Amino acid sequence: MTASPSLSLAGIGKQFTLHVQGGVVLPVLAGVALDVAPGECVALHGPSGSGKSSLLRLVYGNYRAQAGSIAIRHRGQTIDVAAASAQTILKLRRYTLGYVSQFLRVIPRVPAIDVVAEPARAVGMTAAEAERRAERLLSRLRIPERLWSLPPATFSGGEQQRINLARGFVVDYPVLLLDEPTAALDADNRRTVVSLIHEAKARGTALLGIFHDAEVRDQVADRLFAMRPPSMAA
Amino acid sequence: MTTLAMTGRPLLQVEGLTHRYGSRIGCRDVTFDLWPGEVLGIVGESGSGKTTLLKCLSAQMEPHAGHVVYDTREDGPQDVFALSEPRRRLLMRTDWGIVHQHPVEGLRMKVSAGANVGERLMAVGARHYGEIRGAALDWLGRVEIARDRIDDMPRTFSGGMLQRLQIARNLVSRPRLVFMDEPTGSLDVSVQARLLDLLRGLVADLGLSVIVVTHDLAVARLLAHRLMVMRAGAVVEEGLTDQVLDDPQHPYTQLLVASILHP
Incomplete structure (x- = not known):
C-alpha cells in the first residue's frame, strides 16, 4: 500500500x-x-x-x-x-470525521435545510455557500423543495434518512x-x-x-x- | 501519536472546589477546565450539588476550598475570589451572564422590558438614550419578543417571554461566559423547544462559553458539548456529551440514562 x-x-x-x-x-x-x-x-x-x-x-x-x-x-x-x-x-x-447514523436526531424547530447546512457552516463556509451545498444535496436526494423549510420531525423514515445522508455529505x-x-x-x-x-x-x-x-x-x-x-x- | 494543540488557554480553570452546608457536603473537590466557546452541561438529580457548584463557580456563593481562575480580558487569568469585591461585581455585571431558572430572580419586575435590557448596558457605561434603546430593541428582536412590547412591564409577559427577556438582559453586554441554572426548567414543553433552539443559535453565533445546569438529559444533549455527572456533591463521570449519554460508564450515570422516559 x-x-x-x-x-x-x-x-x-x-x-x-x-x-x-x-x-x-x-x-x-x-x-x-x-x-x-x-x-x-x-x-x-x-x-x-x-x-x-x-x-x-x-x-x-x-x-x-x-x-x-x-x-x-x-x-x-x-x-x-x-x-x-x-x-x-x-x-x-x-x-x-463524518458519520451517517441510521436515525436522524431531530432538533425541534430547525428546518431541514438548516439541519443539512449546519456542518458546512461549522467548518467556516459562508451561510450562502453552506445553503447552496445543502440545496444541491437535498435536490439530488429527491427531497421535495416544499419540505426544505420544515423541521424533519414529521418526515417519513426514508425522508429523514435522506436528510441524514445530505448532512453527512455536505462537508467533504x-x-x-x-x-x-x-x-x-x-x-x-x-x-x-x-x-x-x-x-x-x-x-x-x-x-x-x-x-x-x-x-x-x-x-x-x-x-x-x-x-x-x-x-x-x- | 500527538494530541491536538489546544488553542489558547482555558477561559475558566476550576480546582478542588468544595462547599459545605455545616457538616453536609454541597459539592466536593470539583476540578475542570472550560475552554472558550465550550458549552459544559452539569447533570444529576435534585440534591446532587449541581446548583451549589454553579453558585460557587459564578461567585454567587463563596466556596470553602478550591480555586476558580477566570481569564479576564484585561489582566489574564485571575483567581475570582482573590479579586476585590468591586472588581468581582464588575466582572459579574459585564463579562459574565447568569440566567436563573425563575426569570423573576434575574429580572427587575418593576421596570419595563426595555429598561431591563438597557440597565445592563448602563452598568457598563452606556449613557446615550437612543443607543441604549436601539440596543434593547435589537436584543428583544433577537430573543423573538415583539418590538412594541419594549415599554411593557415584565409582569404582563408569559413565562417563556420572561425567560427570553432574562436572556436578552444577560447577553446585551456581550458576556464571554454565561451560567445557566435549569434555563428551561420552569417552562412548558412546547415553550422549552423554542427556547432551546434560540439558545443553541445564540451560543453558536456569539461563540459563548456556557456552563448549564440541568436535570433534563435531552436538554443537555441538545446544548452541551461536554457533560459532568454529579452525585452526592462529587463528579462521578465526565466526557463528550453523546459518549456519556450513549455509553455511560458509572453505575449512577447508567441509572440516570436508564430512567429517562421516551415518548
Missing part, C-alpha cells in the same frame, strides 16, 4: 458492563485491527450482533473503547480517538462512517447514494460502512471486513 491509512484500528476491545442489571458484562469486540486507505471503502460484514454498529460508534468516539487505538489522520496530525479529549474529538468531527470529510445508509431508500435514491460514495472515494475519502443491501455493497465496497459475534470469535 502506497498511501498511509486515513483510519487505522489496532487491538480494539469493547464490552458493556450493565450496572443496572447486576453488573452483567457483555463482550462486544476483541482484538479488532483494520486499516482504511484514502479513497478506499471497506464494508463491515457479519451477522447482527457481531458488533458492526458498535465499531462505527467507537471510531466516532460515541462509544468508549476499553482497549486498543483508533488512529485518524487529521490535518497532518494523527489523533487517537480512544485517548483523545472531548475537545479534540469535537474538532475531529467538525473537520475530518476525509473519513466517513456509514451505518446502513440505504436501508429505507427506493432504487433511485439508492443509486444516488452509490454515486455520492463514488464521488467521495474519488476525492480520497476513506469510507467504513455497513451495507445490508448486497447490490449497493458490491458497487461501493473495495473489500469486506468479516466480523463475528464475540462468542464465536473466542
Whole structure:
C-alpha cells in the first residue's frame, strides 16, 4: 500500500458492563485491527450482533473503547480517538470525521435545510455557500423543495434518512462512517447514494460502512471486513 | 501519536472546589477546565450539588476550598475570589451572564422590558438614550419578543417571554461566559423547544462559553458539548456529551440514562 491509512484500528476491545442489571458484562469486540486507505471503502460484514454498529460508534468516539487505538489522520496530525479529549474529538468531527447514523436526531424547530447546512457552516463556509451545498444535496436526494423549510420531525423514515445522508455529505470529510445508509431508500435514491460514495472515494475519502443491501455493497465496497459475534470469535 | 494543540488557554480553570452546608457536603473537590466557546452541561438529580457548584463557580456563593481562575480580558487569568469585591461585581455585571431558572430572580419586575435590557448596558457605561434603546430593541428582536412590547412591564409577559427577556438582559453586554441554572426548567414543553433552539443559535453565533445546569438529559444533549455527572456533591463521570449519554460508564450515570422516559 502506497498511501498511509486515513483510519487505522489496532487491538480494539469493547464490552458493556450493565450496572443496572447486576453488573452483567457483555463482550462486544476483541482484538479488532483494520486499516482504511484514502479513497478506499471497506464494508463491515457479519451477522447482527457481531458488533458492526458498535465499531462505527467507537471510531466516532460515541462509544468508549476499553482497549486498543483508533488512529485518524487529521490535518497532518494523527489523533487517537480512544485517548483523545472531548475537545479534540469535537474538532475531529467538525473537520475530518463524518458519520451517517441510521436515525436522524431531530432538533425541534430547525428546518431541514438548516439541519443539512449546519456542518458546512461549522467548518467556516459562508451561510450562502453552506445553503447552496445543502440545496444541491437535498435536490439530488429527491427531497421535495416544499419540505426544505420544515423541521424533519414529521418526515417519513426514508425522508429523514435522506436528510441524514445530505448532512453527512455536505462537508467533504476525509473519513466517513456509514451505518446502513440505504436501508429505507427506493432504487433511485439508492443509486444516488452509490454515486455520492463514488464521488467521495474519488476525492480520497476513506469510507467504513455497513451495507445490508448486497447490490449497493458490491458497487461501493473495495473489500469486506468479516466480523463475528464475540462468542464465536473466542 | 500527538494530541491536538489546544488553542489558547482555558477561559475558566476550576480546582478542588468544595462547599459545605455545616457538616453536609454541597459539592466536593470539583476540578475542570472550560475552554472558550465550550458549552459544559452539569447533570444529576435534585440534591446532587449541581446548583451549589454553579453558585460557587459564578461567585454567587463563596466556596470553602478550591480555586476558580477566570481569564479576564484585561489582566489574564485571575483567581475570582482573590479579586476585590468591586472588581468581582464588575466582572459579574459585564463579562459574565447568569440566567436563573425563575426569570423573576434575574429580572427587575418593576421596570419595563426595555429598561431591563438597557440597565445592563448602563452598568457598563452606556449613557446615550437612543443607543441604549436601539440596543434593547435589537436584543428583544433577537430573543423573538415583539418590538412594541419594549415599554411593557415584565409582569404582563408569559413565562417563556420572561425567560427570553432574562436572556436578552444577560447577553446585551456581550458576556464571554454565561451560567445557566435549569434555563428551561420552569417552562412548558412546547415553550422549552423554542427556547432551546434560540439558545443553541445564540451560543453558536456569539461563540459563548456556557456552563448549564440541568436535570433534563435531552436538554443537555441538545446544548452541551461536554457533560459532568454529579452525585452526592462529587463528579462521578465526565466526557463528550453523546459518549456519556450513549455509553455511560458509572453505575449512577447508567441509572440516570436508564430512567429517562421516551415518548
